[in-house]
Amino acid sequence: MERFNPGEMPTGLPLTPSDEAPASAGSPPQYLEGLNARQLEAVEALDGPVLVLAGAGTGKTKTLTTRIAHILCSARAWPSQILAVTFTNKAANEMRERVNQISTLQVDSLPWLGTFHSISAKILRRHAELAGRNQNFTILDTDDQVRLLKQLVKAEGIDEKRWPARQLAAVIDRWKNQCWLPSDVPAKASGAFDGKAVGLYRQYQERLETLNSVDFGDLILLVVELLRSNEELLADYQRRFRYILVDEYQDINTAQYLWLRLFAQGQSNICCVGDEDQSIYGWRGADVGNILGFEQSFPEARVVRLEQNYRSTSHILSAASALIGNNEGRLGKTLWTDVPGGEKVRLIGHWDGAAEARWISGEIEALAYGTGRRRKYELGDIAVLVRASFLMRELEDCFLSIGLPYRVIGGPRFYERKEIRDALAYFRLAVSGADDLAFTRIVNVPKRGVGEKALVSIHDCARNSGLTMFEAAKVLLRNNEFSGRTAIGLNKFVANVERWSAVLNSGEGDHVELAGRIIDEAGLVQMWMNTKTPEAEGRVENLKELVKSLEKFNNLQGFLEHVALVFENLEDSVGEKVSIMTLHAAKGLEFPVVFLPAWEEGVFPSKRSLDEMPLRGLEEERRLAYVGITRAMEICTVSCAATRMSYGGWSSQVPSRFIDELPNSETQTLSPPGLMGGFSQGEGRLGGHDISNASFSGHSTSNTYSAPGYRRMVQRSRELTAGSGRSIRQESIGAKTEFAGGDRVFHRKFGYGVVQNREGERLEIEFKCSGTKRIMSRFVTAADGTES
DNA sequence: CCAAGGCCGGTTTTT
DNA sequence: CCGGCCTTGG
Numbered sequence: 073m074e075r076f077n078p079g080e081m082p083t084g085l086p087l088t089p090s091d092e093a094p095a096s097a098g099s100p101p102q103y104l105e106g107l108n109a110r111q112l113e114a115v116e117a118l119d120g121p122v123l124v125l126a127g128a129g130t131g132k133t134k135t136l137t138t139r140i141a142h143i144l145c146s147a148r149a150w151p152s153q154i155l156a157v158t159f160t161n162k163a164a165n166e167m168r169e170r171v172n173q174i175s176t177l178q179v180d181s182l183p184w185l186g187t188f189h190s191i192s193a194k195i196l197r198r199h200a201e202l203a204g205r206n207q208n209f210t211i212l213d214t215d216d217q218v219r220l221l222k223q224l225v226k227a228e229g230i231d232e233k234r235w236p237a238r239q240l241a242a243v244i245d246r247w248k249n250q251c252w253l254p255s256d257v258p259a260k261a262s263g264a265f266d267g268k269a270v271g272l273y274r275q276y277q278e279r280l281e282t283l284n285s286v287d288f289g290d291l292i293l294l295v296v297e298l299l300r301s302n303e304e305l306l307a308d309y310q311r312r313f314r315y316i317l318v319d320e321y322q323d324i325n326t327a328q329y330l331w332l333r334l335f336a337q338g339q340s341n342i343c344c345v346g347d348e349d350q351s352i353y354g355w356r357g358a359d360v361g362n363i364l365g366f367e368q369s370f371p372e373a374r375v376v377r378l379e380q381n382y383r384s385t386s387h388i389l390s391a392a393s394a395l396i397g398n399n400e401g402r403l404g405k406t407l408w409t410d411v412p413g414g415e416k417v418r419l420i421g422h423w424d425g426a427a428e429a430r431w432i433s434g435e436i437e438a439l440a441y442g443t444g445r446r447r448k449y450e451l452g453d454i455a456v457l458v459r460a461s462f463l464m465r466e467l468e469d470c471f472l473s474i475g476l477p478y479r480v481i482g483g484p485r486f487y488e489r490k491e492i493r494d495a496l497a498y499f500r501l502a503v504s505g506a507d508d509l510a511f512t513r514i515v516n517v518p519k520r521g522v523g524e525k526a527l528v529s530i531h532d533c534a535r536n537s538g539l540t541m542f543e544a545a546k547v548l549l550r551n552n553e554f555s556g557r558t559a560i561g562l563n564k565f566v567a568n569v570e571r572w573s574a575v576l577n578s579g580e581g582d583h584v585e586l587a588g589r590i591i592d593e594a595g596l597v598q599m600w601m602n603t604k605t606p607e608a609e610g611r612v613e614n615l616k617e618l619v620k621s622l623e624k625f626n627n628l629q630g631f632l633e634h635v636a637l638v639f640e641n642l643e644d645s646v647g648e649k650v651s652i653m654t655l656h657a658a659k660g661l662e663f664p665v666v667f668l669p670a671w672e673e674g675v676f677p678s679k680r681s682l683d684e685m686p687l688r689g690l691e692e693e694r695r696l697a698y699v700g701i702t703r704a705m706e707i708c709t710v711s712c713a714a715t716r717m718s719y720g721g722w723s724s725q726v727p728s729r730f731i732d733e734l735p736n737s738e739t740q741t742l743s744p745p746g747l748m749g750g751f752s753q754g755e756g757r758l759g760g761h762d763i764s765n766a767s768f769s770g771h772s773t774s775n776t777y778s779a780p781g782y783r784r785m786v787q788r789s790r791e792l793t794a795g796s797g798r799s800i801r802q803e804s805i806g807a808k809t810e811f812a813g814g815d816r817v818f819h820r821k822f823g824y825g826v827v828q829n830r831e832g833e834r835l836e837i838e839f840k841c842s843g844t845k846r847i848m849s850r851f852v853t854a855a856d857g858t859e860s
Numbered sequence: 861c862c863a864a865g866g867c868c869g870g871t872t873t874t875t
Numbered sequence: 876c877c878g879g880c881c882t883t884g885g
Contacts, residue, residue, distance in 0.1 A: 189875045288875045460871050523861050656872050720876040
C-alpha cells in the first residue's frame, strides 16, 4: 500500500489523512482485543500528553506497539509522522517487529522509530552544516573520546595521574547530559579538574568540530541546539511529528528531556511509558525526577497505571512490592495478579561465595536434569542475576568445573574489543585520510617502528602546516625526516593505505574482499597469530567475524556510519544454557527461574553507590533489587554468603538489608544440607526470617556438606561468628581483640597462624597451611593454643 | 623503540 | 587476585 511507504513526507501535508482512512470504522478492530481496560485506555488516549506507568510485567511493550498500530490503522498519521524513541537498538527492533505483527497493514518501516542517538544522528546528518559539521561526520565512542582528551590534557601540562582523561570524559559527559555547552556550565559546577575542565571542554568541542566528529553526548546536545536556534526547522519537525512515543521514560536525562520537549511542543501528543520503580541508570545521568514531575512538565497530562501483572506468581509480586514500598520517591503502583498460588521467594544463606555457587549449580541441575515433578525447566529458563560482574567469576568457575552450560550476557561489546577497533581504524583511514584519530591509533599497530617520537613530529608538522596527520607523515617521509626502521615501516604503511583508498575510490571490487585484504595486509592477523596468549585465537576469529558482517552492507562507508550506533552483540544462542548477567542487563527480560546471589551489605546495596549519595543511592539500589525479583516468573531465590573473597582478601559479609525488607509471609528460608545458613544467626534466623522447613527440592546438592571435616569446620565457624548481629543496623559486637605482632590467631578459612604485622585493622598473618595473607582483624580470633 | 616486571586500583553500562 | 599503565633495562 503506497500510503505506508516510509519515504519522506512533504511537510505541510493535510493534518489528518482521514479521507484515505482504511476501512476500520464499525466494530472495534481486532488488534484491540486481548487488551485489559487500562491498556486499552493507554492505547486510545491519543490526544494530549499521556504518562503510562507500566509496572514490571504489565504488558508495556504490547501497549506501546498497539498504540502505534492504532494510530496507523485509524489513519491518524502516516508512519513518517510518528516519532518513537527507545534507549537501545534491541528495544527499537523489537518494537518495529511487533508493530508489524499487530498491524495487518504491513508497515515495513517507521522511519522515526529508533534510539535517541540514532534519531539524533539522522537529524544531525541532514543539517550537519548548521552544527559546523559536514554530512559525513563520524561518531566517536568512549575510547576515541578518552584518547582525544588525553592529548588535550597532556598539552595543557596537567598531571595525568591526578586528573585522568577518563575522569574528564565523565565530567564532560555529565555536562552534556545536562545539556550544557562550555558556556552553559554554571560557575559552581566548573570547579572540576582544578577549574580547568571547562577550558578543556571548550578545546575538546573545537577539536571535535575540526575532526568533523561528534561524541554520543553531542548527538542529543547538538540537536537541541540546532532546533533552539532555527525556528523554521523546529516548526518543521514539530509539524512532522504528530505523535510521539517514548519508552523507558524513567531513564531519560535532562538533555533528552529537553530534546523531547522541543518536539512535543508542537502537537503535545506525547505518550511516555515508564516505571519509576525501575529507574536504575541514575549513575549515568538519568533523572527519575523527569518521570516524577511529568504532570508538571506536561500540564493536563493523563496518567494511566498498568498494574495487572502477567508474569510472576503472587508471592513474588508481593515480596517485590513490599520491598519497593520502602522507597520514598514514587508515584505509586500496586501490582496484582489474578493467578493465585505459587512458590514463595526462597531465601538461603551460605558459608561463602563458593558454597553459594555450588548450591545454585546443584539447584539448577535438579531443576533441569533432575527427576520427578521438579524437572520441568530447561536451562534456558534459568538465570542468575548479580549486582556486579566480578560476582560472576565464582559462578563461572563452579559451572565450568561441573560442566553446566552457561552463557554470560552483556560482556564486552564486540566492537569495543581491541582487535575490532584496530581493524575499524584501518577501514576509517582508508575511507578518509583525514581521520587523525584512526591514524594515531593504528600507525604503529602492529609495531612498525613508529613510536612516540615519530608520532609527535608528525603531529607537530600537521598542526603547523594545517595538514592531516596522514599528509604530514607523507611530507616528513619525503623530506627524509625519519631514520631506517621508522622510515621503512611508515613508508609501507602509507603506501598500503593509499593503495586501499585507491581501490575504494575506484568503486571497483568487493568491499568485503577489500576489508579482508586490509586486515591481512596490515598484518593484524599475523600479529595475533604470533601472540601466544590463550585468547589470541579468538581475536583472529573475531576479525573473520567482522569481515563477514560486512556482507550486510553495501560498502565500507555505510558500514562505518552504522557501526558506532548500531552494532549488535553477536549472541551465542547455540544450545540450551543458563544465563548469567548483571541486574542492569536483565532489565526487560523474564525467566521462569531466577537466582539472586550475593545480597550482602556493601555488595548489594553496593557500598560505593551508598557512599556517593546515601539516600538516592540506596533508593536506586532498592529499585535494582526490585528489578531483580520481578524478573522471576515462578521461582525466585535470594541468597547471601557469610564470607566473600574479593581483591584477593576475605571479608565477612552481613546479609543485605533488602533481605530484611522481604516480608515473612512471602518468603521461605532454606538451609543447605548440614549447615544452617553458614551464619550463625543467633536463634537460627536469616535477616529476620525464620528458618522454617528445609530445602524444597529434596535433592542433595553435595555430600561434602555432610563430610565430618566440613561439619567440624562449620561448627567452628558458627562459634566464631556467634553474635555478629542479625542485621546491619546492629553493628558487629563480636569479640574485637586488638592484635599485635606475634599473636596466635585463628581464621575460619585459613586456620591457625601468627600475626606478623599490623596496620590499623589490617593484619599480615602467616598461616600454618596457607602461607602469608593480609586479613582484616575482625575475621580472626585469638587462638587459645589448643589446636590439634 | 620495545618487552618485561612493578605498582596501583578496582560498580552498574547504552549509545 | 587481575589488568592497565608506567618505569626500567636492553
